Amino acid sequence: xxxxxxxxxxxxxxxxxxxxxxxxxxxxxxxxxxxxxxxxxxxxxxxxxxxxxxxxxxxxxxxxxxxxxxxxxxxxxxxxxxxxxxxxxxxxxxxxxxxxxxxxxxxxxxxxxxxxxxxxxxxxxxxxxxxxxxxxxxxxxxxxxxxxxxxxxxxxxxxxxxxxxxxxxxxxxxxxxxxxxxxxxxxxxxxxxxxxxxxxxxxxxxxxxxxxxxxxxxxxxxxxxxxxxxxxxxxxxxxxxxxxxxxxxxxxxxxxxxxxxxxxxxxxxxxxxxxxxxxxxxxxxxxxxxxxxxxxxxxxxxxxxxxxxxxxxxxxxxxxxxxxxxxxxxxxxxxxxxxxxxxxxxxxxxxxxxxxxxxxxxxxxxxxxxxxxxxxxxxxxxxxxxxxxxxxxxxxxxxxxxxxxxxxxxxxxxxxxxxxxxxxxxxxx
Amino acid sequence: xxxxxxxxxxxxxxxxxxxxxxxxxxxxxxxxxxxxxxxxxxxxxxxxxxxxxxxxxxxxxxxxxxxxxxxxxxxxxxxxxxxxxxxxxxxxxxxxxxxxxxxxxxxxxxxxxxxxxxxxxxxxxxxxxxxxxxxxxxxxxxxxxxxxxxxxxxxxxxxxxxxxxxxxxxxxxxxxxxxxxxxxxxxxxxxxxxxxxxxxxxxxxxxxxxxxxxxxxxxxxxxxxxxxxxxxx
Ligand code: SF4
Numbered sequence: 001x002x003x004x005x006x007x008x009x010x011x012x013x014x015x016x017x018x019x020x021x022x023x024x025x026x027x028x029x030x031x032x033x034x035x036x037x038x039x040x041x042x043x044x045x046x047x048x049x050x051x052x053x054x055x056x057x058x059x060x061x062x063x064x065x066x067x068x069x070x071x072x073x074x075x076x077x078x079x080x081x082x083x084x085x086x087x088x089x090x091x092x093x094x095x096x097x098x099x100x101x102x103x104x105x106x107x108x109x110x111x112x113x114x115x116x117x118x119x120x121x122x123x124x125x126x127x128x129x130x131x132x133x134x135x136x137x138x139x140x141x142x143x144x145x146x147x148x149x150x151x152x153x154x155x156x157x158x159x160x161x162x163x164x165x166x167x168x169x170x171x172x173x174x175x176x177x178x179x180x181x182x183x184x185x186x187x188x189x190x191x192x193x194x195x196x197x198x199x200x201x202x203x204x205x206x207x208x209x210x211x212x213x214x215x216x217x218x219x220x221x222x223x224x225x226x227x228x229x230x231x232x233x234x235x236x237x238x239x240x241x242x243x244x245x246x247x248x249x250x251x252x253x254x255x256x257x258x259x260x261x262x263x264x265x266x267x268x269x270x271x272x273x274x275x276x277x278x279x280x281x282x283x284x285x286x287x288x289x290x291x292x293x294x295x296x297x298x299x300x301x302x303x304x305x306x307x308x309x310x311x312x313x314x315x316x317x318x319x320x321x322x323x324x325x326x327x328x329x330x331x332x333x334x335x336x337x338x339x340x341x342x343x344x345x346x347x348x349x350x351x352x353x354x355x356x357x358x359x360x361x362x363x364x365x366x367x368x369x370x371x372x373x374x375x376x377x378x379x380x381x382x383x384x385x386x387x388x389x390x391x392x393x394x395x396x397x398x399x400x401x402x403x404x405x406x407x408x409x410x411x412x413x414x415x416x417x418x419x420x421x422x423x424x425x426x427x428x429x
Numbered sequence: 430x431x432x433x434x435x436x437x438x439x440x441x442x443x444x445x446x447x448x449x450x451x452x453x454x455x456x457x458x459x460x461x462x463x464x465x466x467x468x469x470x471x472x473x474x475x476x477x478x479x480x481x482x483x484x485x486x487x488x489x490x491x492x493x494x495x496x497x498x499x500x501x502x503x504x505x506x507x508x509x510x511x512x513x514x515x516x517x518x519x520x521x522x523x524x525x526x527x528x529x530x531x532x533x534x535x536x537x538x539x540x541x542x543x544x545x546x547x548x549x550x551x552x553x554x555x556x557x558x559x560x561x562x563x564x565x566x567x568x569x570x571x572x573x574x575x576x577x578x579x580x581x582x583x584x585x586x587x588x589x590x591x592x593x594x595x596x597x598x599x600x601x602x603x604x605x606x607x608x609x610x611x612x613x614x615x616x617x618x619x620x621x622x623x624x625x626x627x628x629x630x631x632x633x634x635x636x637x638x639x640x641x642x643x644x645x646x647x648x649x650x651x652x653x654x655x656x657x658x659x660x661x662x
Contacts, residue, residue, distance in 0.1 A: 005597075008597075008598065009598060009600075012598050012600060012601050013600055016600055016601065016604045327584075329586055329587040329589065329605050329608070329609070330587075330589075330594075330601065330605060332605075332608065333601065333604050333605055333608060334601070364470075364593070364594075364597055364598070365594065365598060365601060366592050366594070367551070367587050367589055367590070367591040367592040367594045367602075367605070368469060368551070368591050368592030369551040369555070369587030369591055369592075370551055370555040370556055371551075371555070371584065371585075371586070371587060373555070374555055374583040374584060375583075375584065383556075383592075386592070387468065387469060387471065389471075390469075390470055390471030391471040391472075391473055392471075393471060394470075394471040394472060399470075399471070399472070400470055400471075400593070400597055402470070402593070402596045402597050403466075403467065403470035403471065403472050403593070404472075406462075406466050406467060406470070406596070407467055407472060407475045407479075410461065410462045410464070410467075410479055414458070414459075414460060414461045414462060415433055415461075415462050416462055416466050416596075417433060417434075419433045421458045422458055
């Protein structure tokens with residue numbers, strides 16, 4: 001078995017050699033940066049609002065546990081079911097119990113579901129058929145790959161490759177024209193939304209006071225998956241809970257421009273309890289056109305631990321817009337290799353707490369350039385977090401051997417490379 | 430960094446300081462690495478040990494100002510050590526470009542005919558917020574045309590050498606640098622001027638002649654001495 005240092009290096013080399021990945025990334029980055037630029041110039045108030053969101057996050061993270069309890073009670077009050085779970089295993093178990101076996105599930109994109117590997121679990125253990133309905137997720141599900149960006153999971157796949165994948169599924173040739181590809185996905189997935197037994201989603205924010213979950217998207221697939229099936233399960237991390245609706249609205253206002261370069265996302269679904277009516281004789285009945293049952297699973301999975309760390313807790317403020325990834329010079333070269341479910345510098349902290357520190361060694365790929373901090377709407381100081389994380393990694397035995405070597409050399413010769421001391425004095429002055 | 434990997438930059442700095450009659454001392458062979466690389470790689474207590482020794486050295490030479498060309502060293506002394514270890518250095522700490530600008534007075538400057546893009550080094554720009562002095566300095570050099578890339582100042586791109594990546598994942602550093610060089614080439618720059626030995630070293634290694642990489646010290650030195658940059662030796 002290779003040691004982690006070699007593994008890190010060979011993963012890097014492999015990613016660097018992948019030209020098609022770089023082509024796709026270049027196209028995506030170009031269109032993202034130009035769209036974001038335009039959106040921000042039309043929404044000049046957004047940078048101040050984002051700092052407001054930061055303050056909301058700071059105070060919410062301080063009382064995360066209480067807010068989750070408050071949200072759970074509010075959800076129960078409107079006949080929804082709230083579940084508070086501590087780790088990935090508990091989360092998978094509870095969702096699996098709600099879903100049942102051999103069910104058809106439509107799923108919208110959710111980093112949190114990805115974090116607990118929910119799809120794989122439901123497929124393997126409960127033998128369910130799960131359809132990813134976000135276009136990017138759909139593409140990589142068909143290709144048997146892993147997401148490489150938190151907002152645009154198939155960012156590494158160029159259109160030519162998508163055409164090949166869809167043609168295989170259709171059993172006929174689908175052209176590489178982007179519109180044709182989208183239209184194929186639409187017609188393929190349409191029936192499944194109606195037939196599905198359960199819809200699974202994540203959430204971008206939760207207002208504790210009213211128990212309202214906010215789901216932001218552009219495609220309309222999340223709205224479909226959370227609305228058409230009789231049961232909706234939402235898996236959401238503790239850090240997404242803010243005190244009230246007005247706070248959640250702010251999160252939702254800041255997110256779209258930084259996430260996809262639009263002024264506002266096409267759809268924001270606000271869900272407070274299951275679908276209901278009292279139109280016939282004022283008798284309250286649940287499940288009219290929307291789901292009869294709503295389950296919200298609040299996931300801790302390391303978040304409370306993260307909140308205890310004096311430096312690393314800042315990562316919990318992240319609204320997962322993914323902007324820093326497009327803007328990261330290292331991500332532009334490595335894409336999905338620079339991370340594990342969560343990507344880039346900020347993603348290394350998230351990976352450490354949600355998946356284990358030994359999975360977060362990609363933190364050593366960060367150059368600490370700080371571009372992400374300047375371009376992050378919340379000004380999250382990712383380079384500082386990465387350095388603190390590396391400190392933790394060193395304590396846990398993942399000290400980079402170069403670091404040890406440098407220290408020894410500095411002690412002996414005064415410089416990290418172990419060059420003779422005398423050289424330094426030889427420049428003359 | 431400069432002493433060992435880019436001695437030409439160290440030589441240029443000394444030559445400039447002499448030309449400007451700046452009273453200076455070098456720590457010479459007693460000089461110690463600033464410890465930045467240790468901090469970046471997570472070795473805090475080791476960095477503290479190194480820092481303590483450098484502070485003693487600095488106290489010994491009784492200077493009023495600490496000047497470094499490496500923005501990483503400057504950041505480490507000026508921002509990181511005070512924040513992490515509550516160190517207060519009583520001397521003033523400046524970047525070479527800041528000191529030169531201050532001491533340049535009305536020194537005669539010869540033309541340096543290059544059309545170059547200025548790259549804000551990450552440590553100097555984003556971390557230390559020194560954006561203007563290097564630009565001001567470059568604007569004083571006759572014959573020099575500076576192109577401002579769209580991604581500049583707070584949004585400037587990274588050369589790929591920071592955070593210990595140059596040492597731990599060399600190929601990654603070089604690939605990031607190559608992307609940057611391509612970016613500058615497409616802008617129509619004939620050269621890139623940087624103000625950091627790490628950028629200078631990494632971009633030179635990655636460029637292999639695709640684009641000229643010079644450091645601001647070389648430009649100033651050449652201008653003060655009236656010789657072309659490539660003749661500086
Ligand atoms: S760190 Fe900032 S830019 Fe990056 S995903 Fe989080 S909120 Fe967005």
